[in-house]
Amino acid sequence: MAAFNPLEFRQHFPFFQSQPDWIYLDNAATTHKPQQVIAAELAFYQQANSNVHRGAHQLSQQATALYEDARETVKSFLNARYREEIIFTSGTTAAFNQLAFGLMHSLLKPGDRILISTLEHHANIVPWQLHCLTQGVILDVVPLDSQLMPDLEAYQALLALKPKVVSLTQVSNALGHILPLQQMLSAAKAAGAITIVDGAQGIAWQVPDLQQYPADFYCFSGHKLYGPTGIGVLYGKTALLEQLKPLLGGGEMISEVSFQQSSFAALPARLEAGTPNIAGAIGLATAIRFLRQFDAKLINQYKGKLLQQFADGLAAIPGLRSLTQVTQSAGILSLQLLNEHPNDLAVLLNEQKIAVRAGSHCAMPLFASLQLPGAVRFAFAPYNLPTEVEKTLEALQAATDILR
Ligand SMILES: Cc1ncc(COP(=O)(O)O)c(C=O)c1O
Incomplete structure (x- = not known):
């Protein structure tokens, strides 16, 4: 099987041609559908x-x-x-x-x-x-x-x-x-x-x-x-x-x-x-x-790279705290902006056409046990690109500047 090519993978999904401005990081809620489906x-x-x-x-x-x-x-x-x-x-x-x-x-x-x-x-x-x-x-x-x-x-x-x-x-x-x-x-x-x-x-x-x-x-x-x-x-x-x-x-x-x-x-x-x-x-x-046309291991490695790139960039933005251990994660990172409700961050990201989910993610007892109101979740799929991670980090920097 050839090396995983995210651009080739992405081409199968018409959503990205019809909505080129959106960065879609709500893949844990639902994924986009390839043309074949x-x-x-x-x-x-x-x-x-x-x-x-x-x-x-x-x-x-x-x-x-x-x-x-x-x-x-x-x-x-x-x-x-x-x-x-x-x-x-x-x-x-x-x-x-x-x-x-x-x-x-x-x-x-x-x-x-x-x-x-x-x-x-x-x-x-x-x-x-x-x-x-x-x-x-x-x-x-x-x-x-x-x-x-x-x-x-x-x-x-x-x-x-x-x-x-x-x-x-x-x-x-x-x-x-x-x-x-x-x-x-x-x-x-x-x-x-x-x-x-x-x-x-x-x-x-x-x-x-x-x-x-x-x-x-x-x-x-x-x-x-x-x-x-x-x-x-x-x-x-x-x-x-x-x-x-x-x-x-x-x-x-x-x-x-x-x-x-x-x-x-x-x-x-x-x-x-x-x-x-x-x-x-x-x-x-x-x-x-x-x-099944793609190698699942290569897809996971690629998602892991995107996640690591995202986590490295987050470290430079003050006030953000990741709840996720990146090495234990299947391509999802949830974070919090200290003293802010997760929704506020998600709303500002939405204004920049970045789709993420905020809240308790249908896991209220988990957040109750953590004594947190929820988190903002970034869920990566193999059609996401390193350039999208960069833009998301820039948008997060801008959003946290506004909120703080
Ligand atoms: C871990 C987990 N279990 C169950 C569900 C429920 O799936 P569905 O809404 O497709 O029935 C979800 C959906 O987010 C989920 O993430």
Whole structure:
């Protein structure tokens, strides 16, 4: 594979031709879409639009083939063992809601414990809380160490309480920190837990080989991986997926229905009620095929370089404090301007057409534990350029001069 060329990569994204003035550093919220993805969705609607798994007609068969091909693409991307282990959802949030509902109504009993970390996104907190009180299940949280990583001693102590479920993010969306999941998940498995990974940020950093990875479930969203919004994946080991009570009931997911009772279809249909996001699944598979043309290691090295350039430049701007350990980060840096609300900085950057996110990043408990109102997050993607980093540093210098 040739050396990674960011300009060549960037050319695939029409956004940058139509909005050349913008510097887009909100990639942890969502990424832009390459032309191939946009074209694939358009082509489906223009040439093959039909519902899946229903019609006897050829168009429906074609739509079904495209949708099921997309499942195969995801399966091979993650190296899952079986296609039935890939459930299409509307995103990571939907996957977690299915998991929380499904586990709470099958394998978990009153008094059981679920273990998460302080770095979790609300999507890996709130769905559990929705059931904890009624089901009598206890949610434990691994605290952070001085590096703002999970405190591994405390983690071991919490594992000794024998949680039934350990659910951790691969990468913190708020700080960018990459969790030592190989070690943490292996310890959780050794303690007998079901393991869940929130891959919403991690999938763009390191795609797991799910036949080797100690995770029973893995979730991600297409839109953070250059795919469309409204499509995501819940991967699970077959034996566990089969035990999950479906969150959504309706068409497609049943085997027999009477007014007295219903029986459910086999996987994956069992957990995919209703008409799925067919164009989204096709778009996601196209994004995966697009990405596979590039060497992920080289992409990560390049993102690491941009991050380091940014961190070096920040050191020269007084008053800014990075919350992120750059060497532990998957291309994200979150910072604070002392005594200022993060929003003020983001507003000034927006005036210079620099898109960043400010606030608590759907990780309110994390910022509460840090006793901070939030942070300004800069999330780099491989289409970002060193010249954009320079301009962002200049804009930050100007913004901090105004605010101070
Ligand atoms: C770590 C993490 N988990 C979950 C989510 C939720 O993803 P979605 O909004 O696509 O469902 C996000 C989105 O920002 C995230 O960063």
